[in-house]
Amino acid sequence: MNKTTPITTAADLEAARQRGRDKLYPDRLKIAVGTATCGLATGAGKVLAALEERLKTAHPEILLGTCGCLGYCQVEPLISVHRPGAPKLIYKQVTVEKVDDFLRSALDGEAAPEGALCRMDREELIVEDGWQTFVDGKSDPWAGVPRYDEVPFFAKQKHIVLRNCGFIDSDDIEEYFGRSGYRALLQTLTGRSPKEVIAEVKESGLRGRGGGGFPTGMKWEFCHAAEGAEKYIICNADEGDPGAYMDRSVLEGDPHSVLEGMLIGAYAIGARHGIIYVRTEYPLAIRKLRRAIRQAQDYGLLGERVMGTGFDFDISIVEGSGAFVCGEETSLIASIEGRPPEPRPRPPFPAHSGLWGKPTNINNVETWANIPVILARGGKWYATMGTEKSKGTKVFSLVGAVNNTGLVEVPMGTSLREIVYEIGGGVANGRALKAVQTGGPSGGCIPAEIVEMPVDYENLAKVGSIMGSGGMVVMDDTNCMVDIARYFTSFTREESCGKCLSCRDGLDAAYRILTRITEGGGAPSDLQLLDELSRAIRDASECGLGKTAPNPVLSTLEFFRKEYEAHVSEKRCPAGVCKALVRYEVLPDACTKCGACFKKCPVQAIRWEKGQVAEIDQAICVKCGVCMQTCRFEAITRT
Numbered sequence: 001m002n003k004t005t006p007i008t009t010a011a012d013l014e015a016a017r018q019r020g021r022d023k024l025y026p027d028r029l030k031i032a033v034g035t036a037t038c039g040l041a042t043g044a045g046k047v048l049a050a051l052e053e054r055l056k057t058a059h060p061e062i063l064l065g066t067c068g069c070l071g072y073c074q075v076e077p078l079i080s081v082h083r084p085g086a087p088k089l090i091y092k093q094v095t096v097e098k099v100d101d102f103l104r105s106a107l108d109g110e111a112a113p114e115g116a117l118c119r120m121d122r123e124e125l126i127v128e129d130g131w132q133t134f135v136d137g138k139s140d141p142w143a144g145v146p147r148y149d150e151v152p153f154f155a156k157q158k159h160i161v162l163r164n165c166g167f168i169d170s171d172d173i174e175e176y177f178g179r180s181g182y183r184a185l186l187q188t189l190t191g192r193s194p195k196e197v198i199a200e201v202k203e204s205g206l207r208g209r210g211g212g213g214f215p216t217g218m219k220w221e222f223c224h225a226a227e228g229a230e231k232y233i234i235c236n237a238d239e240g241d242p243g244a245y246m247d248r249s250v251l252e253g254d255p256h257s258v259l260e261g262m263l264i265g266a267y268a269i270g271a272r273h274g275i276i277y278v279r280t281e282y283p284l285a286i287r288k289l290r291r292a293i294r295q296a297q298d299y300g301l302l303g304e305r306v307m308g309t310g311f312d313f314d315i316s317i318v319e320g321s322g323a324f325v326c327g328e329e330t331s332l333i334a335s336i337e338g339r340p341p342e343p344r345p346r347p348p349f350p351a352h353s354g355l356w357g358k359p360t361n362i363n364n365v366e367t368w369a370n371i372p373v374i375l376a377r378g379g380k381w382y383a384t385m386g387t388e389k390s391k392g393t394k395v396f397s398l399v400g401a402v403n404n405t406g407l408v409e410v411p412m413g414t415s416l417r418e419i420v421y422e423i424g425g426g427v428a429n430g431r432a433l434k435a436v437q438t439g440g441p442s443g444g445c446i447p448a449e450i451v452e453m454p455v456d457y458e459n460l461a462k463v464g465s466i467m468g469s470g471g472m473v474v475m476d477d478t479n480c481m482v483d484i485a486r487y488f489t490s491f492t493r494e495e496s497c498g499k500c501l502s503c504r505d506g507l508d509a510a511y512r513i514l515t516r517i518t519e520g521g522g523a524p525s526d527l528q529l530l531d532e533l534s535r536a537i538r539d540a541s542e543c544g545l546g547k548t549a550p551n552p553v554l555s556t557l558e559f560f561r562k563e564y565e566a567h568v569s570e571k572r573c574p575a576g577v578c579k580a581l582v583r584y585e586v587l588p589d590a591c592t593k594c595g596a597c598f599k600k601c602p603v604q605a606i607r608w609e610k611g612q613v614a615e616i617d618q619a620i621c622v623k624c625g626v627c628m629q630t631c632r633f634e635a636i637t638r639t
Contacts, residue, residue: 006300008308013177013186016299020178024168025132029062030082031055031106034166036069036252037245037284038406043095044077050099059107068253070166072153073406075117078166081106086141087119087134090148112144120148126163127180127376153404153423158385160393161246161369162409165253170288173295176256182301184375185260188267189309192375197268198224201371203379205391210236210364211327211439211468211544213390213457219361222351223269226359231271234355234362235262236332237278237285240324241440242491243399244471247365249407250395251278251285254369255292259315261368263306264375266313269361273314277332280319289317324441324495327469328543329354329362331497342497343543364469366395386412390456394467396438400474401428408472413454416446420474431476435559439468441488441495442548444555445481464555466548480577481560482567485552486514492549503546506537510553518578522568531557576638579623583639588613590635597627597636 007013033039033048048066055062070078075092079102082088086109094102098115105113119142123132135141148154159165168175176182188197202217223231235258239247250258262274278286293315296302304312323341325331331341333355354360370392374382383391390412396419398408403425410419416436420426427433433448438455444465446453453459457467475484493507513530516522534550534557541547557564566572573581586597591613598608605620606627616627616636628636 004298006308007182007186008300010186013182016174016177017180017183018178020172020174020176020181022178023172023175024178025082025084026063027084029106030065031062032065032067032080032082032169034069034076034078034080035066036165036249038069038073038249039076039078040284042076042093046096047077047079047094047099050096051103054099054103065169066171067168068165068170069249069407071157071162071249071407071409072117072404074153074404078117080166082134083109085135087121087145088123089113089119089142089145090117091115092117112142116142116145118148118151118154119145123167124159124163125179126160127183127373129377152425153406153408156414156418156423157409158393158411159409160373161250161257161366161395162407163254163373164257165249165407168254170253170255171291173256173292173299176254180376181256181372182260184372185263185301186307188264188375189307189311194224194268194270197264197375200375200379201268204374204382205379205386205389206367206370206374206382207390207457208363209366209370209394209467209469211466213467216363216367219351219363220265220268222349223271223359223361226352228359230358231269232355232358232360233262233266233269233271233274234329234332234336234360235274235276235278235368236327236329236362236364237276237282238320238323238326238332239279239282239365239469240322240327240495241397241469241471243473244397244440244469246395246397246407246470248282248285250365250369251282252288255285255288256296257369257372258365259292259296259302261371262315263301263313264371265361265363265368267311269359271361272312273316275316275318275336275355277318277320277326277336279322281322286317286319293317323497324492325497325543325545328545331543332362333360340497342499343545345542366470387454387456387458389458394455394470396470396472398424398472398474400472401431401476401479402426402474403428410455412456415452415454417451419455419472420451424474427474427476429476431478433474434477434479435475435481435484437465437473437475437484437552438471439466439548439551440471441491442466442545442551443468443471444551445475445484445559446555447559449559464551464558466551478575478577480518480573480575481556481563482514482573483518483575483577485556486511486518488552489514489549492545496545496549500541500543500546502537502540503542503549506533506540507546507549509533510537510550514553517564517567518573519580520567520571520578524565524568526568527557527561527564582623583618584616584621584623584625584627585637585639586614586616587635587637590633592633592635594633596630596632600626600630602626
């Protein structure tokens with residue numbers, strides 16, 4: 001069968017799956033370089049070019065390909081090596097300078113591999129409930145290399161959304177077929193009614209992963225029941241949280257999982273057209289999506305008579321301009337329609353009157369990517385993971401003051417301690433954990449004292465935070481929580497659409513109060529004012545942005561009030577961050593009179609002569625900290 005012949009039967013799909021398996025697990029050596037954005041940022045593109053140059057003449061028999069992000073962004077560039085009959089090896093931090101050493105190790109099938117992060121004796125094929133086994137488990141080649149599930153970063157993770165990221169070439173649909181891609185779609189179109197699909201999703205307990213956590217099956221049910229022959233579904237890929245990149249990585253590493261999820265959802269609610277709204281700052285993700293859509297069309301998976309059935313569906317891409325408020329569904333709809341991205345009152349909800357006034361269902365990237373697995377394995381199976389009200393897994397973007405940064409997918413109910421200390425490897429530089437912020441700029445700051453808290457929708461709400469799309473920022477004892485609240489309030493103030501007075505003027509007022517406090521002009525009465533103002537913003541705003549924007553202020557006021565009081569009553573920043581409240585001084589007994597600080601000061605605020613102790617002129621000092629960074633003898637202190 002020609003590879004672009006439309007797939008209309010189970011036999012067609014099985015043949016495509018086998019071709020994909022042959023590509024994923026060939027009978028010769030295969031090297032795959034991780035070229036998602038995180039890999040490219042650390043030089044993976046140059047590494048790939050260097051490997052191409054060396055292999056094309058010396059070893060043309062070796063297959064060289066690419067894959068997406070495996071999640072462990074801290075150790076990029078990552079390269080996988082498949083050798084028939086041996087464990088798959090994952091190499092870390094392979095730079096251009098290390099390419100020759102890497103090749104020597106990869107080509108030597110006997111010696112212990114140097115630079116390997118881990119070995120994989122088998123890969124989980126979660127859609128089909130099976131494994132791809134590389135070794136029999138009895139032998140133990142390369143015993144010194146830890147197994148994949150022995151690496152702390154991976155040990156406690158459960159990949160459903162990220163099941164293919166880092167394992168397939170997202171530019172090749174047949175590799176997606178090779179891991180049972182589009183199996184759930186065929187089973188759905190040929191064996192389930194729309195109501196049965198919705199019932200399966202409801203039984204899974206899946207809740208929208210874009211922020212609010214509304215039950216996905218219930219949302220689909222509303223749209224399915226809405227009157228009207230013309231309906232739409234939308235994938236919200238407008239990922240605007242600073243430091244969050246879950247959606248981007250899925251779109252770059254496994255775009256077909258999102259397309260398949262959207263196809264199943266469209267069949268369930270009766271939609272014929274879907275839109276992926278993705279921010280234009282994601283050029284690689286957009287390119288991958290466009291290619292995936294073309295490939296799906298070539299195979300008869302999009303367009304008229306999908307998979308030879310009577311179901312018609314197509315998908316188009318709309319590029320957003322990066323407005324944070326477009327994460328709110330009615331603002332997103334307004335943007336697609338060419339109007340300013342402003343939220344509107346609900347009801348009517350989009351399920352009854354959405355895009356162009358038609359019934360519309362909106363879910364985010366992570367939600368759609370869950371759907372094929374749920375339909376393949378069953379809602380009951382999915383519901384075995386997680387907590388009573390928060391089922392399944394959640395992907396988090398683990399960033400900040402943590403040793404292992406990257407994408408983490410864990411069952412709901414996993415504790416913050418497990419994520420930060422076991423998966424994340426603890427706080428960077430041996431410092432003490434101070435707080436973890438979840439939910440992006442509108443999330444709350446959770447103190448280290450309750451780090452044992454299980455992470456799910458209900459527990460986060462109890463401590464004044466939200467799940468959001470999955471951002472998780474680790475903060476250590478060098479972070480000032482007043483300054484953190486000011487930073488996030490500044491962000492949401494700038495991103496407010498300005499429609500609601502409470503959000504527009506309220507956030508601006510809160511930002512000015514926080515700035516005044518960090519600059520040493522705050523008064524004790526400001527704390528009560530901040531609290532009352534934040535609650536008013538939350539209660540009076542129309543959309544989710546305004547209702548959650550005060551979370552950083554309210555949570556830090558609750559859990560770090562003493563830090564606020566130090567700023568306003570003692571004019572002191574305990575973390576030494578707020579410049580107006582910081583003073584750099586030379587310790588005379590420790591000063592070696594070398595003059596290094598004098599030479600480095602950018603504003604000549606240090607008085608020094610040869611053989612004399614340095615002195616800082618406080619009237620000139622801009623408190624940049626360069627002197628303290630320069631001094632090798634710890635003779636400059638920050639108070």
